[in-house]
Amino acid sequence: MRDxxxxxxxxxSIRRAERARLIETGLIQQGISDPAVLAAINQMPREFFVExxxxxxxxxxxxxxxxxxxxxxxxxxxxxxxxxxQLQPHFRLLEIGTGSGYAAAVYALLVExxxxxxxxxxxxxxxQSRLDALQIENVSIRCGDGSxxxxxxxxxxxxxxxxxxxxxxxxxxxxxxxxGRLVAPIGAQQSTQSLICLKRTESGFQQKDLxxxxxxxxxxxxxxxxxxx
Ligand code: SAH
Numbered sequence: 001m002r003d004x005x006x007x008x009x010x011x012x013s014i015r016r017a018e019r020a021r022l023i024e025t026g027l028i029q030q031g032i033s034d035p036a037v038l039a040a041i042n043q044m045p046r047e048f049f050v051e052x053x054x055x056x057x058x059x060x061x062x063x064x065x066x067x068x069x070x071x072x073x074x075x076x077x078x079x080x081x082x083x084x085x086q087l088q089p090h091f092r093l094l095e096i097g098t099g100s101g102y103a104a105a106v107y108a109l110l111v112e113x114x115x116x117x118x119x120x121x122x123x124x125x126x127x128q129s130r131l132d133a134l135q136i137e138n139v140s141i142r143c144g145d146g147s148x149x150x151x152x153x154x155x156x157x158x159x160x161x162x163x164x165x166x167x168x169x170x171x172x173x174x175x176x177x178x179x180g181r182l183v184a185p186i187g188a189q190q191s192t193q194s195l196i197c198l199k200r201t202e203s204g205f206q207q208k209d210l211x212x213x214x215x216x217x218x219x220x221x222x223x224x225x226x227x228x229x
Contacts, residue, residue, distance in 0.1 A: 030076055037079050084210055092115070094159045097162030098117065098124055109136075156180060
């Protein structure tokens with residue numbers, strides 16, 4: 001696992017106790033055990049990724065509102081997804097739904113290279129500035145419809161879809177390497193969604209159910225979903 005640059009380590013002494021409590025009660029006691037995942041979350045100042053009015057709540061184990069009517073994921077869910085992907089330091093990872101950039105930043109400490117797609121330009125730009133401020137240099141962010149993935153950078157060892165969909169777009173399945181894993185919340189926005197993990201094998205996909213979750217919807221340019229904003 002990588003560390004944040006030494007000149008930013010001082011940042012981590014701020015709110016260290018709150019982060020430690022989140023790791024213990026929000027992650028370890030809920031079943032997260034991958035030491036690299038726990039260490040990566042313990043290195044990430046989540047208060048950087050939330051709006052000023054939510055900074056106080058940055059270490060509560062819950063999703064919080066961000067700009068454009070979207071949400072920063074709950075730390076437990078970020079950890080659950082990262083653990084399920086069985087990340088290794090040489091991996092290339094594709095994330096759909098950059099949002100605040102928090103999960104991308106956590107992934108950046110765990111893998112070689114992160115490619116993240118966000119459909120809202122303001123969120124993509126803000127996430128990029130946060131990663132720049134944290135001197136995280138192995139994340140590329142692109143504004144666009146993530147349903148198409150990032151074909152030029154494929155195949156990926158891991159794909160993390162951070163928005164709910166009833167069907168995983170075929171292009172994303174195609175961009176997963178053989179042996180790679182994909183995690184995604186499956187289901188309609190209004191209903192309970194299931195977080196699933198797919199492993200691509202030589203002959204197809206093996207599926208595992210990781211439990212119920214609630215994510216904002218994946219909005220694809222090719223379907224007729226509309227968003228309220
Ligand atoms: N991982 C983020 C949370 C993502 S919330 C974090 O840690 O903060 C889901 C995000 O997916 C939202 O920002 C939403 O705008 C984005 N999104 C929804 N549909 C998308 C699509 N088709 N392509 C790219 N991004 C999409």
